[in-house]
Amino acid sequence: EDSKYALLKEEVKLAAQKKTISIIETRKSVMRKSEYFKQLQGNVLQKILSFIPSPPDKKPNFESGNVEASETKSRVERIEIVCYGIGKVGSSPIAQYQLALLLLLIDCISSFLSGKEGKVEKEAIVIRFYDP
DSSP states (O other): OOHHHHHHHHHHHHHHHHHHHHHHHHHHHHHHSHHHHHHHHHHHHHHHHHHHHOOOTTOOTTTBBBBBHHHHGGOOOOOEEEEEEOOTTOOHHHHHHHHHHHHHHHHHOOOOOOOTTTOOOOOEEEEEEEOO
């Protein structure tokens, strides 16, 4: 009887996780289409890239909006993102949107670093969550 209960409990937990993942994917889709995200995307990438050292002859040109991935990707080995207090993504819509935004920013950074033909290693972007 205990094993049946444990199995049922595990199935319920797995179903809840799948539902949460689906909800977060939906939130990502909604956010990706928003004007807010489109504006944030450019501003955040500019800030992130401003911390990546460039050789003196290859400074990214932010003012023209023309930043080549090839100017940057060879110098980036790892980006760490620390996220404090995101909340309970299984039950909080606010936490779900915050996680969706974080995932979208990671997608943008990965896309930028990889360029059109490159590939970013999984270990290149490290995410750490701290929620008291």
